[in-house]
Amino acid sequence: MLPSSAMCNCLLSVAELYRADQAAVQCGVSSRELMENAGAAVSRAIFENWSPRRTLVLCGPGNNGGDGYVIARHLAAAGWPVQVAALGQAGKLPPDAAWHAGLWEGDVQPLGEADPAEADIVVDALFGAGLSRPLEGEVANLVLRVNRLDRPVVCVDVPSGIAGDSGQAVGSVAVRGSLTVTFFRKKPAHLLFPGRGHCGKVRLADIGIPEKVLERFAPRLWENGPELWLENWPWRQPEDHKYHAGHTLLLGGEAMTGAVRLAARGTLRIGSGLVSIAAPRGAGLVYRSDSPSLIVRDCDDTQELRGLLEAGRFTAAAAGPGLGMTPQSRQQIEVLLETGWPLVLDADALTSFSEEPRGLFDLCSSRVVLTPHDGEFRRLFADPGGSRVARARQAAETSGAVVLLKGPDTVVAAPDGRAVVNGNAPAELATAGSGDVLTGMIAGLLAQGMPAFQAAAAAIWVHAEAAQSVGSGLISEDIPFRIPQVLNLLRNRNRKLTNSQRFEEEC
Numbered sequence: 137m138l139p140s141s142a143m144c145n146c147l148l149s150v151a152e153l154y155r156a157d158q159a160a161v162q163c164g165v166s167s168r169e170l171m172e173n174a175g176a177a178v179s180r181a182i183f184e185n186w187s188p189r190r191t192l193v194l195c196g197p198g199n200n201g202g203d204g205y206v207i208a209r210h211l212a213a214a215g216w217p218v219q220v221a222a223l224g225q226a227g228k229l230p231p232d233a234a235w236h237a238g239l240w241e242g243d244v245q246p247l248g249e250a251d252p253a254e255a256d257i258v259v260d261a262l263f264g265a266g267l268s269r270p271l272e273g274e275v276a277n278l279v280l281r282v283n284r285l286d287r288p289v290v291c292v293d294v295p296s297g298i299a300g301d302s303g304q305a306v307g308s309v310a311v312r313g314s315l316t317v318t319f320f321r322k323k324p325a326h327l328l329f330p331g332r333g334h335c336g337k338v339r340l341a342d343i344g345i346p347e348k349v350l351e352r353f354a355p356r357l358w359e360n361g362p363e364l365w366l367e368n369w370p371w372r373q374p375e376d377h378k379y380h381a382g383h384t385l386l387l388g389g390e391a392m393t394g395a396v397r398l399a400a401r402g403t404l405r406i407g408s409g410l411v412s413i414a415a416p417r418g419a420g421l422v423y424r425s426d427s428p429s430l431i432v433r434d435c436d437d438t439q440e441l442r443g444l445l446e447a448g449r450f451t452a453a454a455a456g457p458g459l460g461m462t463p464q465s466r467q468q469i470e471v472l473l474e475t476g477w478p479l480v481l482d483a484d485a486l487t488s489f490s491e492e493p494r495g496l497f498d499l500c501s502s503r504v505v506l507t508p509h510d511g512e513f514r515r516l517f518a519d520p521g522g523s524r525v526a527r528a529r530q531a532a533e534t535s536g537a538v539v540l541l542k543g544p545d546t547v548v549a550a551p552d553g554r555a556v557v558n559g560n561a562p563a564e565l566a567t568a569g570s571g572d573v574l575t576g577m578i579a580g581l582l583a584q585g586m587p588a589f590q591a592a593a594a595a596i597w598v599h600a601e602a603a604q605s606v607g608s609g610l611i612s613e614d615i616p617f618r619i620p621q622v623l624n625l626l627r628n629r630n631r632k633l634t635n636s637q638r639f640e641e642e643c
């Protein structure tokens with residue numbers, strides 16, 4: 137189960153947002169008022185980011201356009217020079233949008249006559265949740281001109297042309313924004329690429345929808361963050377010894393030894409009490425001359441692996457980075473899977489099964505985490521298409537394992553349908569070995585008893601945060617070094633959380 141604080145992070149689909157709006161109306165907040173609040177929130181974001189300047193507000197034929205008229209009114213009231221250009225006839229606007237259009241006292245140009253070159257900032261209130269087909273004709277031409285001009289563009293709710301649920305462009309044209317202001321809860325498009333790239337900065341605004349409307353939903357999708365897993369973090373307790381903090385086994389290969397050595401650093405730094413590498417004798421010296429904190433065990437075949445597993449008191453394992461793809465290595469993975477332990481499979485461990493994925497899925501359980509990047513994902517799963525969330529969910533259901541689909545917008549999905557999208561990864565993580573470190577981190581959390589879905593979500597967040605603290609010039613070895621810094625910040629945050637919870641309970 138995820139803690140109740142996780143409600144703050146939930147992502148709502150477009151359909152769920154419409155339902156939230158309706159529920160708010162049933163709670164006594166009028167839809168006109170919601171629109172007023174939405175437009176006012178966007179105006180505040182504009183005031184905070186820019187000084188008065190010539191503004192072109194592009195209004196669409198629906199309620200997104202209605203927000204645009206509210207924004208135009210607020211900017212003009214503050215003395216900004218504002219031009220409104222609208223698509224379609226005012227008489228055909230839906231009722232709330234028509235009401236707010238009626239309060240706009242300035243001119244309204246037909247969209248085809250708008251000249252974005254004469255504006256210093258553009259507000260995109262063309263389409264939001266109701267986008268139902270590709271942008272075409274004069275709208276598409278105008279959006280292309282706006283994108284080419286490279287002016288600041290503020291998008292209302294979602295950049296026009298981007299589907300709120302998938303983050304995909306509905307056609308070939310979509311607004312490229314500098315800032316997107318959205319309402320109540322983010323939608324998947326604010327985190328999933330390419331939508332995320334079109335949003336610019338994303339700002340979430342309270343528009344008066346009562347939090348209690350969320351009681352009507354059972355959210356299954358969240359933006360990843362400590363609220364989802366910090367309560368279950370396996371902090372060391374004063375009386376603990378190393379065996380309380382788990383023993384992780386990493387399967388090492390013969391040739392590409394760097395991968396598991398990187399993974400091992402991640403495993404150690406994330407807190408696994410002991411970390412052992414089982415590796416072929418031929419590479420033993422390389423592994424033994426790495427970190428003195430590691431235990432290295434000789435292991436040339438499945439029989440030796442079985443012997444190790446019986447004697448080792450391991451609490452989790454990981455395999456794949458640098459493993460190679462021989463019949464032997466595949467058998468070793470099967471031996472690991474047969475233990476039923478918490479397990480992470482990455483890289484070669486996944487590709488070993490690409491000819492016959494069923495052989496892998498039949499041995500998986502929800503204690504197993506599969507961490508494919510897009511290529512490995514395509515080799516393993518008959519790609520169902522759709523958004524990255526839909527694809528990861530489908531893969532988790534098919535395999536019965538937790539699936540972490542790597543990318544700039546990594547998605548973690550559990551077989552029961554829960555999913556998170558990660559939003560804090562810096563571009564610098566696109567570097568050799570960063571995935572190996574991640575594999576080791578997930579395994580280290582599994583070894584300490586964290587449930588697989590939370591372990592995968594926590595590891596990807598800490599991994600990205602550690603990388604962010606380095607920034608440009610990052611190499612994968614840096615990530616484990618930065619983990620303590622991130623963990624100490626999390627620990628302080630957890631103490632504050634626990635103290636305030638205790639205070640609330642005492643009151």
Ligand SMILES: NC(=O)C1=CN([C@@H]2O[C@H](COP(=O)(O)OP(=O)(O)OC[C@H]3O[C@@H](n4cnc5c(N)ncnc54)[C@H](O)[C@@H]3O)[C@@H](O)[C@H]2O)[C@@H](O)CC1
Pocket residue numbers: 154157167170171172174196197198199200201202203230262263264265266267268269270271272275292293294319343
């Ligand atoms: N009570 C509410 O529902 C609230 C809605 N708000 C705003 O309302 C938006 C949703 O409003 P709507 O449902 O009216 O949806 P939109 O304003 O996104 O647009 C719907 C209209 O656009 C047309 N359309 C869709 N795609 C088109 C295309 N490619 N070319 C031409 N026309 C196209 C549709 O036929 C429909 O007439 C949200 O994104 C948000 O900005 C906010 O005001 C907050 C409150």
Ligand SMILES: [K+]
Pocket residue numbers: 200260261262263264291292293294295296
């Ligand atoms: K928009």
